Amino acid sequence: MLRLPAHVYAEIVGHCLGGLPDEACGLIGGDPATGDVARCYPTRNLAASAKLYTVDPREHLRADRDAESRGFEIIGVFHSHTHTDAYPSPTDIAQAPDPGWHYVLVSLRDTHPTLRSYRVHGEVVDEEPVVVEPQ
Amino acid sequence: MAVEVRLPTVLRQHAGGRSAVIAEGSTIGEVLADLVRSYPGMKGQVLTEDGSLHRFVNVYVDDDDVRYLDQLDTKVADGVTVSILPAVAGG
Numbered sequence: 517m518l519r520l521p522a523h524v525y526a527e528i529v530g531h532c533l534g535g536l537p538d539e540a541c542g543l544i545g546g547d548p549a550t551g552d553v554a555r556c557y558p559t560r561n562l563a564a565s566a567k568l569y570t571v572d573p574r575e576h577l578r579a580d581r582d583a584e585s586r587g588f589e590i591i592g593v594f595h596s597h598t599h600t601d602a603y604p605s606p607t608d609i610a611q612a613p614d615p616g617w618h619y620v621l622v623s624l625r626d627t628h629p630t631l632r633s634y635r636v637h638g639e640v641v642d643e644e645p646v647v648v649e650p651q
Numbered sequence: 652m653a654v655e656v657r658l659p660t661v662l663r664q665h666a667g668g669r670s671a672v673i674a675e676g677s678t679i680g681e682v683l684a685d686l687v688r689s690y691p692g693m694k695g696q697v698l699t700e701d702g703s704l705h706r707f708v709n710v711y712v713d714d715d716d717v718r719y720l721d722q723l724d725t726k727v728a729d730g731v732t733v734s735i736l737p738a739v740a741g742g
Binding site: 563574608614 | 660738740742
């Protein structure tokens with residue numbers, strides 16, 4: 517399960533909308549044991565593409581250090597799909613680095629953004645519940 | 652010389668769960684080769700079979716990505732921290 521504070525949910529969706537027409541991306545920090553998200557780290561999409569994303573490695577390092585200094589970890593990544601479902605693409609699955617991570621997808625295909633989250637073990641994709649916590 | 656190497660969660664299982672270990676070498680290539688010698692489970696995840704840096708990881712000397720320095724020939728000095736993080740990308 518992924519628990520997102522409402523303001524983090526809004527920040528993720530806002531960053532994805534702000535990245536249009538390209539895909540947008542970022543990292544999420546929280547407790548790896550529970551899936552409780554503490555904050556997100558919007559990053560540049562180095563690929564600058566509507567079909568691909570690459571998290572800026574230097575921003576990743578800064579986010580990793582910030583998360584550690586606050587007593588949590590980077591536990592996943594979010595990115596947008598501008599014209600397709602909120603489901604991992606074959607490229608996403610092939611490049612998913614960590615079976616312990618949460619892979620959050622935001623689809624901007626329809627009028628209202630759709631956010632979903634997955635765990636990826638090799639080629640097996642399991643959707644997980646997302647709970648948005650009121651502040 | 653010995654340097655601290657910080658590991659991403661996905662590699663910690665090969666190092667007894669530790670988040671940082673010590674490895675030896677005067678270049679990043681030597682440090683990573685020593686790391687894989689000490690923790691063979693990381694073989695193929697940090698360096699490719701031909702000995703180049705795996706495209707699914709990013710390696711840093713302190714704050715700098717070695718791909719923008721001298722890659723595996725990047726020198727490491729006493730007291731630096733080497734960090735390994737997954738390269739996060741998709742479509």
